[in-house]
Amino acid sequence: xxxxxxxxxxxxxxxxxxxxxxEGLTEAESHALNARLVLMLINEVADPDRIAALLQEARRPxxxx
Amino acid sequence: MAYDYTPFPYVAPPGLTEPEARHPVVIVGAGPIGLAMAxxxxxxxxxxxxxxxxxxxxxxxxxxxxAKRTLEIFDRLGVGxxxxxxxxxxxVGRLFHGDKPVYSFDLLPEEGHKYPAFxxxxxxxxxxxxxxxxxxxxxxxxxxxxxKVTGHTDKGDHVLIDxxxxxxxxxxxxxxxxxxxxxxxxxxxxMNLPFEGQTFxxxxxxxxVEMQKSPFESDSPERWFWFAPPFHHGQSALLxxxxxxxxxxxxxxxxxxxxxxxxxxxxxxxxxxxxxxxTPFRLDWMxxxxxxxxKLDRFVHNRVLFVGDSAHVVSPFGARGGxxxxxxxxxxxxxxxxxxxxxxxxxxxxxxNEERSHGSAENILNSSRATNFMTPxxxxxxxxxxxVLDLAETHPFARKLINSGRLSQPCSLHGKxxxxxxxxxxxxxxxxxxxxxxxxxxxxxxxFTLLSxxxxxxPDVEGIRPLHIAEPSPELSRRYGTGHYLIRPDGHICxxxxxxxxxxxxxxxxxxxxxxx
Ligand SMILES: Cc1cc2nc3c(=O)[nH]c(=O)nc-3n(C[C@H](O)[C@H](O)[C@H](O)COP(=O)(O)OP(=O)(O)OC[C@H]3O[C@@H](n4cnc5c(N)ncnc54)[C@H](O)[C@@H]3O)c2cc1C
Numbered sequence: 301x302x303x304x305x306x307x308x309x310x311x312x313x314x315x316x317x318x319x320x321x322x323e324g325l326t327e328a329e330s331h332a333l334n335a336r337l338v339l340m341l342i343n344e345v346a347d348p349d350r351i352a353a354l355l356q357e358a359r360r361p362x363x364x365x
Numbered sequence: 366m367a368y369d370y371t372p373f374p375y376v377a378p379p380g381l382t383e384p385e386a387r388h389p390v391v392i393v394g395a396g397p398i399g400l401a402m403a404x405x406x407x408x409x410x411x412x413x414x415x416x417x418x419x420x421x422x423x424x425x426x427x428x429x430x431x432a433k434r435t436l437e438i439f440d441r442l443g444v445g446x447x448x449x450x451x452x453x454x455x456x457v458g459r460l461f462h463g464d465k466p467v468y469s470f471d472l473l474p475e476e477g478h479k480y481p482a483f484x485x486x487x488x489x490x491x492x493x494x495x496x497x498x499x500x501x502x503x504x505x506x507x508x509x510x511x512x513k514v515t516g517h518t519d520k521g522d523h524v525l526i527d528x529x530x531x532x533x534x535x536x537x538x539x540x541x542x543x544x545x546x547x548x549x550x551x552x553x554x555x556m557n558l559p560f561e562g563q564t565f566x567x568x569x570x571x572x573x574v575e576m577q578k579s580p581f582e583s584d585s586p587e588r589w590f591w592f593a594p595p596f597h598h599g600q601s602a603l604l605x606x607x608x609x610x611x612x613x614x615x616x617x618x619x620x621x622x623x624x625x626x627x628x629x630x631x632x633x634x635x636x637x638x639x640x641x642x643x644t645p646f647r648l649d650w651m652x653x654x655x656x657x658x659x660k661l662d663r664f665v666h667n668r669v670l671f672v673g674d675s676a677h678v679v680s681p682f683g684a685r686g687g688x689x690x691x692x693x694x695x696x697x698x699x700x701x702x703x704x705x706x707x708x709x710x711x712x713x714x715x716x717x718n719e720e721r722s723h724g725s726a727e728n729i730l731n732s733s734r735a736t737n738f739m740t741p742x743x744x745x746x747x748x749x750x751x752x753v754l755d756l757a758e759t760h761p762f763a764r765k766l767i768n769s770g771r772l773s774q775p776c777s778l779h780g781k782x783x784x785x786x787x788x789x790x791x792x793x794x795x796x797x798x799x800x801x802x803x804x805x806x807x808x809x810x811x812x813f814t815l816l817s818x819x820x821x822x823x824p825d826v827e828g829i830r831p832l833h834i835a836e837p838s839p840e841l842s843r844r845y846g847t848g849h850y851l852i853r854p855d856g857h858i859c860x861x862x863x864x865x866x867x868x869x870x871x872x873x874x875x876x877x878x879x880x881x882x
Contacts, residue, residue, distance in 0.1 A: 302762065303759070303760050303761055303762060304761050304762060305761060305762040305764075305765045306762055307762065307765065307766075311765045311766050312731070312734050312766075312768060312771065315734075315738075315749075315753075315766050315768075316734055316737070318749065319737065319746055319749070322743065322745045322746070325745070327744055327745065330743075330745040
C-alpha cells in the first residue's frame with residue numbers, strides 16, 4: 301500500500317476535479333458515482349492482494365472526532 | 366500595547382489655488398500597493414502624486430502574512446530589513462482535527478536565503494514603514510492625505526482627475542492613472558468594468574488579541590490550524606502570532622450567522638476564552654467577513670492601470686491578496702518607467718496585463734480551492750473532506766490534500782511574451798543565495814542584470830548591469846549551475862544562455878522591453 305504522497309504537485313488539482321465531478325448531483329447520484337469510481341479504480345489496480353489490503357485499511361473505523 | 370494610529374498631516378494641495386502642471390503618474394490609494402508602487406517608480410526616477418481619502422494606516426490588522434518574495438521586493442524598495450526585524454518569523458505549522466494533532470510542518474526547509482518563507486506583521490506596520498520610506502523621497506513622491514478622487518476622464522493622451530479635499534475641490538492631469546483603491550475600487554465602478562468570480566457564503570470572525578503569555582507549548586511562534594476544533598463546534602479555527610504579543614484568531618462561523626451580532630464583545634470574548642482558557646487578554650480588533658475571489662478581465666485600460674485589490678480580490682487563505690498586489694507593483698514599476706522615458710513602447714504595458722492577470726488567476730485558483738476545502742458546499746464534499754482528515758493521521762499522502770491555504774508563491778512567467786527560451790528557470794523569480802558578504806536579491810534586482818556564473822565574463826551590453834561571479838557560493842552553484850541569466854528589474858529571469866553571445870543577449874533585452882517584433 302502506498303502511504304506516502306504519490307500525487308506530487310497535482311494533489312489539489314485532482315482533489316478539485318473529484319469535487320467537481322460531484323457538483324449538482326443528488327446524494328443518491330453521488331453514491332452511485334462513487335461506487336462506479338471505486339470499481340473502475342479497482343480495475344486499474346487489479347492486483348487482488350493490494351485490493352484486499354486497501355479494503356481492510358479502508359474498513360478500519362476512523363478514530364472518531 | 367495597542368498600535369498608535371497617528372494621523373499623517375494634511376497639507377492643502379497647490380491645485381486648489383492654481384492649475385498644476387501635468388504629472389507623469391497619479392496613484393489613487395495609499396494602501397500597501399499604492400505606496401509600494403510610488404516607491405518603486407521613484408527608484409526608477411519617476412515622480413508620482415499619491416492621493417488617499419484617509420489619513421491613517423489600515424485600521425485593524427487585516428493582512429498579517431508577508432511572503433518571502435514580498436520581502437525580497439521590499440528589500441529592493443529599501444524596507445525589507447525593517448519589516449524582517451519587526452516581524453515574527455514563524456517556522457512550525459501544526460494541524461489539528463478535533464483536539465488531535467494530525468501533523469506539523471516546517472516552513473523553512475533550506476538555509477542560504479536572506480529572507481524566511483514568511484513573516485507575520487500587521488498591515489498597519491507595513492503601511493507605516495512604506496509611508497516613512499516614501500517620505501524619504503520628497504522630490505519624487507508627493508503624498509496627499511485627505512485627497513479623495515471623485516471622478517476621472519481618460520482623454521486619450523492623459524487622464525483628468527477630480528479631487529475633493531477638506532478645503533474644496535480641484536483637478537489634476539496625469540499621463541498615467543493608477544487605481545490602487547482597494548477592493549471597492551470606485552474607478553472600476555465608474556468605468557463599469559465587470560468584476561466577476563466566486564463569493565463564499567461562510568462568515569469568518571477575525572480577532573486580534575494581546576496576550577503576554579504564549580498559548581503555544583514552546584517559546585517559538587507557531588501557526589495552529591484546527592478542523593472541527595473542540596472549542597468551536599463543527600467549524601475551523603486558526604491561531605498565529607504577530608509582533609507586540611498580538612495573536613490573530615480566525616473562526617469560521619458558518620453561512621447562517623448575523624455578522625453584526627457576532628462582532629460584539631459579548632459574543633467574541635467567550636469564544637476567545639474557549640481557546641486561550643484563563644490566560645488574560647486584551648481585545649485589540651475584531652471584524653466579521655465574507656470572502657470572494659474575483660478579478661478584472663483586463664488590468665490595463667489605455668491610461669488607466671489597475672493594481673492590487675482594485676484589480677483582483679482573493680479569500681485570505683494562502684495570504685495571496687497583499688502579496689499578490691506587491692507583485693503587481695513590482696511588475697508594473699520598471700515597465701511604466703521605461704514607457705515614460707521613451708525607452709520602451711507603450712505596448713510594454715500589455716505585458717503587465719498578461720503577466721499579472723495570469724498571476725492573479727493562479728492566486729484565485731489556489732485561494733478558491735482552499736476556501737472550498739474549508740467550507741464544503743454539499744454533504745458529499747463534507748464526506749470527502751472528513752475522509753481526507755481521517756486518513757491523514759496514518760496515511761501521509763492524505764496530509765498533502767488537506768488544504769488550509771497554499772501559502773503565497775510568486776507565479777512563473779514562463780512562456781509569456783517578454784521571456785526568451787525554454788530553459789525551465791526562464792520566467793521564475795530569482796532564487797536567493799549568498800553572494801560575497803551579501804545576497805543575490807540585493808545585487809540582481811532593480812535593473813536589467815546579467816548574472817554570469819563561472820569562468821566566462823559576459824560582454825558589455827548597453828542597458829545591462831553585469832554581475833559576474835567567478836567563484837559562486839555552494840548555494841549559488843546548486844541553485845543556478847553555470848551559465849548566464851538575464852534578470853529583469855523585477856527579479857524575474859527572462860533569458861538564460863550557456864555562452865554569452867552579445868547578439869543573443871541584446872535580442873533578449875529588446876524582447877524583455879517589448880521592443881522586438
Ligand atoms: C481579514 C483579512 C486578512 C488578510 N490577510 C492577508 C495576509 O495575511 N496577507 C496578504 O498578503 N493579504 C491579506 N489580506 C489582503 C490585504 O489586506 C489586501 O490585499 C491589501 O490591503 C490590498 O492593498 P491595496 O493597497 O490594493 O488596497 P487597500 O489596502 O484597500 O488600500 C486602498 C486605499 O485606497 C484608499 N481609497 C479608496 N478610495 C479612494 C478614493 N476614491 N480616493 C482616494 N483614496 C481612496 C483607501 O482609503 C485605502 O487607503 C487580508 C485581508 C483581510 C480583509
